[in-house]
Amino acid sequence: MGDDSMAQQNGKWILTARPQGTLKGNELEWKEEPAPDIAQNQVRVRVLYLSLDPTNRIWMNAMDSYLPAIPLGEVMRGGALGVVEESRHSGFVAGDLVQGLLGWQRYWTGDGGAINKLPRLPIPLTGYFGLLGHIGLTAYFGLVDVGKPQAGETLVVSAAAGAVGSLAGQIGKILGLRVVGIAGGPDKCRYITQELGFDAAIDYKNEPLYPALRRACPNGIDIHFENVGGTILETVLALINLKARVVLCGMISQYNNAAPTPGPATLGLLVAKRARMEGFIVTDYREHFAEAVGILLGWHQAGKLKYRVDVVEGLENAPTALGRLFAGTNNGKLLVKVSDS
Amino acid sequence: MGDDSMAQQNGKWILTARPQGTLKGNELEWKEEPAPDIAQNQVRVRVLYLSLDPTNRIWMNAMDSYLPAIPLGEVMRGGALGVVEESRHSGFVAGDLVQGLLGWQRYWTGDGGAINKLPRLPIPLTGYFGLLGHIGLTAYFGLVDVGKPQAGETLVVSAAAGAVGSLAGQIGKILGLRVVGIAGGPDKCRYITQELGFDAAIDYKNEPLYPALRRACPNGIDIHFENVGGTILETVLALINLKARVVLCGMISQYNNAAPTPGPATLGLLVAKRARMEGFIVTDYREHFAEAVGILLGWHQAGKLKYRVDVVEGLENAPTALGRLFAGTNNGKLLVKVSDS
Numbered sequence: 001m002g003d004d005s006m007a008q009q010n011g012k013w014i015l016t017a018r019p020q021g022t023l024k025g026n027e028l029e030w031k032e033e034p035a036p037d038i039a040q041n042q043v044r045v046r047v048l049y050l051s052l053d054p055t056n057r058i059w060m061n062a063m064d065s066y067l068p069a070i071p072l073g074e075v076m077r078g079g080a081l082g083v084v085e086e087s088r089h090s091g092f093v094a095g096d097l098v099q100g101l102l103g104w105q106r107y108w109t110g111d112g113g114a115i116n117k118l119p120r121l122p123i124p125l126t127g128y129f130g131l132l133g134h135i136g137l138t139a140y141f142g143l144v145d146v147g148k149p150q151a152g153e154t155l156v157v158s159a160a161a162g163a164v165g166s167l168a169g170q171i172g173k174i175l176g177l178r179v180v181g182i183a184g185g186p187d188k189c190r191y192i193t194q195e196l197g198f199d200a201a202i203d204y205k206n207e208p209l210y211p212a213l214r215r216a217c218p219n220g221i222d223i224h225f226e227n228v229g230g231t232i233l234e235t236v237l238a239l240i241n242l243k244a245r246v247v248l249c250g251m252i253s254q255y256n257n258a259a260p261t262p263g264p265a266t267l268g269l270l271v272a273k274r275a276r277m278e279g280f281i282v283t284d285y286r287e288h289f290a291e292a293v294g295i296l297l298g299w300h301q302a303g304k305l306k307y308r309v310d311v312v313e314g315l316e317n318a319p320t321a322l323g324r325l326f327a328g329t330n331n332g333k334l335l336v337k338v339s340d341s
Numbered sequence: 342m343g344d345d346s347m348a349q350q351n352g353k354w355i356l357t358a359r360p361q362g363t364l365k366g367n368e369l370e371w372k373e374e375p376a377p378d379i380a381q382n383q384v385r386v387r388v389l390y391l392s393l394d395p396t397n398r399i400w401m402n403a404m405d406s407y408l409p410a411i412p413l414g415e416v417m418r419g420g421a422l423g424v425v426e427e428s429r430h431s432g433f434v435a436g437d438l439v440q441g442l443l444g445w446q447r448y449w450t451g452d453g454g455a456i457n458k459l460p461r462l463p464i465p466l467t468g469y470f471g472l473l474g475h476i477g478l479t480a481y482f483g484l485v486d487v488g489k490p491q492a493g494e495t496l497v498v499s500a501a502a503g504a505v506g507s508l509a510g511q512i513g514k515i516l517g518l519r520v521v522g523i524a525g526g527p528d529k530c531r532y533i534t535q536e537l538g539f540d541a542a543i544d545y546k547n548e549p550l551y552p553a554l555r556r557a558c559p560n561g562i563d564i565h566f567e568n569v570g571g572t573i574l575e576t577v578l579a580l581i582n583l584k585a586r587v588v589l590c591g592m593i594s595q596y597n598n599a600a601p602t603p604g605p606a607t608l609g610l611l612v613a614k615r616a617r618m619e620g621f622i623v624t625d626y627r628e629h630f631a632e633a634v635g636i637l638l639g640w641h642q643a644g645k646l647k648y649r650v651d652v653v654e655g656l657e658n659a660p661t662a663l664g665r666l667f668a669g670t671n672n673g674k675l676l677v678k679v680s681d682s
Binding site: 065066248249251267268270271277279 | 575592
């Protein structure tokens with residue numbers, strides 16, 4: 001039970017303004033106040049790591065997406081990993097490792113039904129984000145269930161050095177595909193071919209995409225794992241094969257746009273090529289998570305699936321760090337370390 | 342066997358120039374010459390009805406689509422129904438009704454393997470096009486196999502008074518869907534609601550599409566059967582439900598464009614809504630054609646599935662008639678009557 005004399009001081013980022021276009025840094029305000037006492041069925045969680053993801057930017061908009069827009073005046077929404085400090089819920093005891101939308105704050109207090117207990121696995125805590133959490137699950141279900149890969153096919157991955165893209169490409173290799181990654185800059189291209197084993201990399205910032213893709217995909221493109229949208233999607237569509245699958249994981253190039261931008265001029269090729277373009281959200285696969293986590297961990301332990309995390313120290317740096325996702329300056333899954341485990 | 346003294350005079354339209362944008366009428370030239378004698382395994386067919394379809398326009402372009410571009414100097418490609426006049430192929434005898442890419446000509450001569458024998462069914466010959474041929478099969482497989490309808494869902498059909506759209510909408514009603522048609526002009530809208538039983542019609546030429554669609558689809562859109570593309574597709578996407586299916590049957594609004602035009606700015610909603618957009622070509626379902634023809638004919642005989650044909654007399658009028666498809670001035674499946682049956 002709680003010890004009132006020790007009431008925890010909470011610090012949190014509040015969404016105070018809707019962003020217009022690129023984040024300006026004035027959308028969030030820091031606020032400190034004591035964490036509330038916990039009621040029956042509630043749990044208090046100390047946040048260890050906060051995940052920064054492109055979807056954070058979508059949630060800041062006024063329009064509902066697959067989740068409602070974050071109301072102004074509320075804590076900024078974010079997925080996080082934490083440790084239970086105090087529990088009045090039968091499913092949790094102090095010391096449990098939990099995951100959920102704990103938000104951009106030091107302490108989360110709420111109903112135990114809103115969070116999930118995690119097993120302690122033989123991997124660092126940051127690996128829960130970089131490999132086993134929604135990042136790895138998104139790569140896995142997107143490629144396997146939406147992409148329906150067949151050995152020998154050609155897979156193209158955009159944002160290929162990114163958290164999801166780098167895993168999607170490696171899973172493609174494990175499943176016997178020819179894997180071509182599109183990434184920005186020579187370092188990222190070297191990383192995906194030399195360290196991750198992609199068959200080819202295209203540096204879209206330094207070479208014209210269409211001829212490079214044509215060269216790298218002599219048999220055309222069977223599956224495209226799309227994280228970017230815009231010109232990249234348009235160009236890839238121009239090279240799809242019959243019955244191609246375009247896995248729409250995200251369109252980060254579009255999220256900062258204040259106004260909608262046109263879609264790909266090549267969309268009509270979906271008809272001629274009898275191709276499929278499909279969006280998905282990893283939470284739809286919740287009942288298969290445990291099985292997929294086991295597969296991902298097994299591949300990792302066998303040395304076939306590598307991941308990188310880019311850890312920013314301190315919750316106070318979260319707003320600035322979020323901007324790095326859109327500038328593409330993060331190296332691997334971007335996390336904020338909020339407190340020591 | 343052929344009677345050389347009676348050599349048939351063939352008349353045909355030759356593709357002599359690639360169209361740029363809207364058809365100008367100077368792309369095809371009329372040519373007359375005797376039909377060739379038939380060799381072993383060949384058949385000579387007298388064309389009865391020629392089908393005019395949006396895809397004819399695509400085939401005239403220099404770029405290959407799901408079929409190669411028509412070479413300049415060759416007979417204009419077209420699907421047609423004809424009667425065998427002379428056969429040196431074991432699969433055909435004079436009098437057989439056949440279907441195939443017979444082209445824009447009075448007589449087709451070629452290998453019997455390139456055409457299909459049709460059964461004589463209790464329906465006028467024009468019904469083979471308007472209901473039972475690729476038009477009806479496209480509506481059937483597009484809606485049933487790609488759209489995967491569930492009773493109670495909402496279906497939107499564009500070009501809803503057109504040959505394919507009008508059947509897709511009626512099949513939707515038979516399968517228990519709420520069906521909303523988008524068509525141009527009050528006559529077409531009246532036709533689909535009053536004669537075909539659609540639940541609602543939107544006259545996109547006379548009312549703003551977005552609010553009209555919102556009103557007609559109070560529960561959102563689960564399936565969109567797309568024949569048009571462009572602004573219509575963009576607007577429909579803005580209203581799709583979770584797990585919606587966009588059946589890409591065609592994009593007639595785009596076929597006359599000399600240069601590629603941008604795709605829908607709302608494409609990103611496919612991600613948020615976990616929706617699927619998929620192209621298809623009816624010929625992929627060849628092995629199931631006979632079964633589907635039986636189903637379509639049964640629905641028609643039960644009074645649940647109506648069709649209209651718009652028959653232009655005389656092969657000489659085919660080029661002008663093709664332009665009517667893009668102007669939207671045809672009423673039902675557009676055919677050219679080439680000779681008497």
